Amino acid sequence: MINLSDGGAYLLHGTEIIEDNADVQAILASKLGSVPSKEEAAKGTMAYSILEKHNTSGNMEQLQIKFDKLTSHDITFVGIIQTARASGLEKFPIPYVLTNCHNSLCAVGGTINEDDHMFGLTCAKKYGGVYVPPHQAVIHQFAREMLAGGGKMILGSDSHTRYGALGTMAMGEGGPELVKQLLNKTYDIKMPGVVAIYLTGEPMKGVGPQDVALAIIGKVFGNGYVKNKVMEFVGPGVSNLSADFRIGVDVMTTETTCLSSIWRTDDRIKEFYDIHGRSADFAELNPADVAYYDGVVYVNLSEIKPMIAMPFHPSNTYTIEELNANLMDILDDVEKRAKVSLDGQVDFTLKNKVIDGKLYVDQGIIAGCAGGGFENICAAADILRGKSIGDDEFTLSVYPASTPIYMEIARNGALADLMQTGAIVKTAFCGPCFGAGDTPANNAFSIRHSTRNFPNREGSKLQNGQIASVALMDARSIAATAANKGFLTAATDMDVEYKNPKYFFDKTIYENRVFDSHGVADPSVEIKFGPNIKDWPAMEPLPENLLLKVVSEIHDPVTTTDELIPSGETSSFRSNPIGLAEFTLSRKDPAYVGRAKEVKKAEEARVAGNCPAEAFPELKPVMDKIKESYKISRDTIAIGSTIFAVKPGDGSAREQAASCQKVLGGWANIANEYATKRYRSNLINWGMLPFIIKDGELPFANGDYIFVPGIVDAIRNKDDVIKAYVVGDSLKEFELTVGDLTDDERQIILDGCLINFYRNN
Incomplete structure (x- = not known):
C-alpha cells in the first residue's frame, strides 16, 4: 500500500524511479548515456524551479523568498496587522486576503468576534486588501477558488495552507512570517529537501482522498520521513485523480510535518481553473526528464482501503477493516x-x-x-x-x-x-x-x-x-x-x-459580498477597534545573562500547539494578547499561568529599577548562589520562565502558542527537538530562545532555576554550545544548543522580538 525508499532516488521522464544504490550509475548510464550528479538532478524538481523563481538571495542554499499572495483568518489577522502596524506598515504590498471562517459564530465574549471582523474590513480598506465576510468560505477553499495559480507561492497564517494540487507551493506559518512579507522582507530558510510521492494505480470505488492521506500520514509521521521537506506528487497515478481528490489529499500533508507540497498538473487541473473562470492562472508543471529526490514514498492507490485515524493523532491509523x-x-x-x-x-x-x-x-x-x-x-x-x-x-x-x-x-x-x-x-x-x-x-x-x-x-x-x-x-x-x-x-x-x-x-455571491480593494489603499479610512483588541505589550531586549525558572515539564512524545494554547472558544480572545495568555497550557498544565506570573513579577521589578528578590522572595538564595561565582548586577540579568517539552509544536501555525508564553514572561523553550519549523520560528519571532538539549539528558526538573551566563555573546558569536547551570546547593553545569539561526533571527532574539527588530532597523 505505502512503501518508503531507504535513500534518495532519480525520477526519469516522470515515470521511472531509480533508487540511489551501488548500481545507480551503471543504470543511469545505460538509460541516459550519461550520469548527472545528484546536485544537478535535484534542480529538476518542480519545487526547485518554483523556489528559484521566488528566491531573492541569489543563493539557492540560503533562500530568501518573496511570496505572491498572503492569506489569514480571523484568529490570526488582528495580531498580524497589529504587529505590522507597530513595525511601520503603510500598505499591503501584495494581495492579502482576510477571511472570517474561525470566529464566525459570534457566540462567545459578546461583541468581540464581530469586532475583529470589522477591524479586518476596515484594515482591508485602509491598507488595500481583500475581506471575505463570515460564512462565505473557509480560508483554504477561497484560496483554491480565487487565489491559487500555477507556479505561484502563497503564505498563510494557518498550518493547512496547502494548494500544491493546483500547482501552487503554499506554506503555513505563524503570523510574524506574514508580517515580514507585509514589510517587504523575506522568508528565510535553507533549501529544503524534496521527497517524491510516487503515485500508481487508481482508487477503488468508495475510497476517498482522506483515506489516501491518512495512509501516507500513518507511514511517515512517526519516522519524520518528510519533516520540513517538500512533498512532490508525481507518477502515473496522479492522472487518475480528480482535482477535488488531489486537493483532499494535499491539504492533509500538513499532518506529516512537511514544509510544503507541489503536484504535477495536467488537463484536470486546467479544467479546475477553467471552471473557476481563471484559465490564465493554469500552468502545466512537471519534473524535468531527470530529477533527484531525497526520498520516495511509493503509494499504490489501488491498494488503499478505507482508513480511520483513531484518537489522538492523525498518524494513529488503521484500515477500517x-x-x-x-x-x-x-x-x-x-x-x-x-x-x-x-x-x-x-x-x-x-x-x-x-x-x-x-x-x-x-x-x-x-x-x-x-x-x-x-x-x-x-x-x-x-x-x-x-x-x-x-x-x-x-x-x-x-x-x-x-x-x-x-x-x-x-x-x-x-x-x-x-x-x-x-x-x-x-x-x-x-x-x-x-x-x-x-x-x-x-x-x-x-x-x-x-x-x-x-x-x-x-x-x-x-x-x-x-x-x-x-x-x-x-x-x-x-x-x-x-x-x-x-x-x-x-x-x-x-x-x-x-x-x-x-x-x-x-x-x-463573491462579487456581491466580498470586499476587494484591488490593491488600492485608502489611508483616510479609520480602523475600527473593539474594546477587546489590544496592542502587544512592550518587550525587553535580551540582557547579557539569563535566569530561567522551569514552570512546566511535559514528557509526552509530542506536544501540540492546541495543548500550548487551546483552540475552541478561547480563539475569540486572540486579539487580546494579555487576555488570551490566561489560557496558556490551561488544558495541559493548569498551574502554568500562575507559576509564570510569579516569575514575571521579578522581571517587572528589575525593568522598573527595583530589586527582583523583593518582588519574588524565593529568588534571593538563587541570586546569592549565582553571585558566589559571577559578578552580576540586576541590569545585566533577565529573569523569566521556560518550559521543557520533549517535542513541542505539532499542529497549528498559530503564533499565540509562543507569544502567550512571552507575554507571561517566557524567555525560552527547552526541547529535545521541535515538531515543526513554524513553531520554532514563532518562538524566535517573539524573542524566545529555541534551546535544544540532548535526548536523555535532563539535569533539571519543574521548579528548578537555570542560569545561562553570557547568553547575548553566545547568540552574537554563533556559539555551537551554550553553557548553562542548574542553580541549587551548587551550580551544576550542562549544555544547550539553539541550532541553525539566520543573522536576522539572531538579531530578533537579541532585540527581544520581531516588533523591536523592525523598530530598531
Missing part, C-alpha cells in the same frame, strides 16, 4: 495512548461503544478545508440518498467549504438528499476542526472528515472533567456509517451508484 477485525485490541491501545495524552486526568474508554461486536459512534462531521469539497459532499449524498441517519444519539452535520459549493449542491439536488436523511447542512465554518462548533457530549465519539483529532481538539475540557474524542475518516465512510445509523462502516462495504455530477462555479 483492520479495526473491525481487531476491535478490542485496538481500543485497548487507544486507552493506553489516552493515559499519556490526557495525563490520567479523566477515565477514558471507547470499549463501551462496542455493541454486539460493532463500534457505535455518536456523531459524524464532514467539514472544512479537508472534507467540505464538492465531490466529498456529493459522494456522501449518493450513499445516503433515500436512507435515514436514525432518531437515536447519532447526528450528522455537513459544512460545505464555500458558498459557491453550497449553491451548487442546492441546484443539483445533493442538499435535499442530505437533509432528507436527517443530516444538517451548515455554512462554511472551520469550527468543528478546532473545537468551536459541534462539540460532542461527554464521553461521545465523533468521526470527522476534518484535519485533526488531537486531545480536546473537538472542544471538550479536561479541566472540567469532560472528555470526548475524534477519529478521522473520509466523507464516504462517514456517510456509510450514517446510513448504518452510527455503526462504523466502510464505504467499500456498500453498493452505491456514484453520480459524479459536474461542478459549476458561480462567483456571483
Whole structure:
C-alpha cells in the first residue's frame, strides 16, 4: 500500500524511479548515456524551479523568498496587522486576503468576534486588501477558488495552507512570517529537501482522498520521513485523480510535518481553473526528464482501503477493516495512548461503544478545508440518498467549504438528499476542526472528515472533567456509517451508484459580498477597534545573562500547539494578547499561568529599577548562589520562565502558542527537538530562545532555576554550545544548543522580538 525508499532516488521522464544504490550509475548510464550528479538532478524538481523563481538571495542554499499572495483568518489577522502596524506598515504590498471562517459564530465574549471582523474590513480598506465576510468560505477553499495559480507561492497564517494540487507551493506559518512579507522582507530558510510521492494505480470505488492521506500520514509521521521537506506528487497515478481528490489529499500533508507540497498538473487541473473562470492562472508543471529526490514514498492507490485515524493523532491509523477485525485490541491501545495524552486526568474508554461486536459512534462531521469539497459532499449524498441517519444519539452535520459549493449542491439536488436523511447542512465554518462548533457530549465519539483529532481538539475540557474524542475518516465512510445509523462502516462495504455530477462555479455571491480593494489603499479610512483588541505589550531586549525558572515539564512524545494554547472558544480572545495568555497550557498544565506570573513579577521589578528578590522572595538564595561565582548586577540579568517539552509544536501555525508564553514572561523553550519549523520560528519571532538539549539528558526538573551566563555573546558569536547551570546547593553545569539561526533571527532574539527588530532597523 505505502512503501518508503531507504535513500534518495532519480525520477526519469516522470515515470521511472531509480533508487540511489551501488548500481545507480551503471543504470543511469545505460538509460541516459550519461550520469548527472545528484546536485544537478535535484534542480529538476518542480519545487526547485518554483523556489528559484521566488528566491531573492541569489543563493539557492540560503533562500530568501518573496511570496505572491498572503492569506489569514480571523484568529490570526488582528495580531498580524497589529504587529505590522507597530513595525511601520503603510500598505499591503501584495494581495492579502482576510477571511472570517474561525470566529464566525459570534457566540462567545459578546461583541468581540464581530469586532475583529470589522477591524479586518476596515484594515482591508485602509491598507488595500481583500475581506471575505463570515460564512462565505473557509480560508483554504477561497484560496483554491480565487487565489491559487500555477507556479505561484502563497503564505498563510494557518498550518493547512496547502494548494500544491493546483500547482501552487503554499506554506503555513505563524503570523510574524506574514508580517515580514507585509514589510517587504523575506522568508528565510535553507533549501529544503524534496521527497517524491510516487503515485500508481487508481482508487477503488468508495475510497476517498482522506483515506489516501491518512495512509501516507500513518507511514511517515512517526519516522519524520518528510519533516520540513517538500512533498512532490508525481507518477502515473496522479492522472487518475480528480482535482477535488488531489486537493483532499494535499491539504492533509500538513499532518506529516512537511514544509510544503507541489503536484504535477495536467488537463484536470486546467479544467479546475477553467471552471473557476481563471484559465490564465493554469500552468502545466512537471519534473524535468531527470530529477533527484531525497526520498520516495511509493503509494499504490489501488491498494488503499478505507482508513480511520483513531484518537489522538492523525498518524494513529488503521484500515477500517483492520479495526473491525481487531476491535478490542485496538481500543485497548487507544486507552493506553489516552493515559499519556490526557495525563490520567479523566477515565477514558471507547470499549463501551462496542455493541454486539460493532463500534457505535455518536456523531459524524464532514467539514472544512479537508472534507467540505464538492465531490466529498456529493459522494456522501449518493450513499445516503433515500436512507435515514436514525432518531437515536447519532447526528450528522455537513459544512460545505464555500458558498459557491453550497449553491451548487442546492441546484443539483445533493442538499435535499442530505437533509432528507436527517443530516444538517451548515455554512462554511472551520469550527468543528478546532473545537468551536459541534462539540460532542461527554464521553461521545465523533468521526470527522476534518484535519485533526488531537486531545480536546473537538472542544471538550479536561479541566472540567469532560472528555470526548475524534477519529478521522473520509466523507464516504462517514456517510456509510450514517446510513448504518452510527455503526462504523466502510464505504467499500456498500453498493452505491456514484453520480459524479459536474461542478459549476458561480462567483456571483463573491462579487456581491466580498470586499476587494484591488490593491488600492485608502489611508483616510479609520480602523475600527473593539474594546477587546489590544496592542502587544512592550518587550525587553535580551540582557547579557539569563535566569530561567522551569514552570512546566511535559514528557509526552509530542506536544501540540492546541495543548500550548487551546483552540475552541478561547480563539475569540486572540486579539487580546494579555487576555488570551490566561489560557496558556490551561488544558495541559493548569498551574502554568500562575507559576509564570510569579516569575514575571521579578522581571517587572528589575525593568522598573527595583530589586527582583523583593518582588519574588524565593529568588534571593538563587541570586546569592549565582553571585558566589559571577559578578552580576540586576541590569545585566533577565529573569523569566521556560518550559521543557520533549517535542513541542505539532499542529497549528498559530503564533499565540509562543507569544502567550512571552507575554507571561517566557524567555525560552527547552526541547529535545521541535515538531515543526513554524513553531520554532514563532518562538524566535517573539524573542524566545529555541534551546535544544540532548535526548536523555535532563539535569533539571519543574521548579528548578537555570542560569545561562553570557547568553547575548553566545547568540552574537554563533556559539555551537551554550553553557548553562542548574542553580541549587551548587551550580551544576550542562549544555544547550539553539541550532541553525539566520543573522536576522539572531538579531530578533537579541532585540527581544520581531516588533523591536523592525523598530530598531
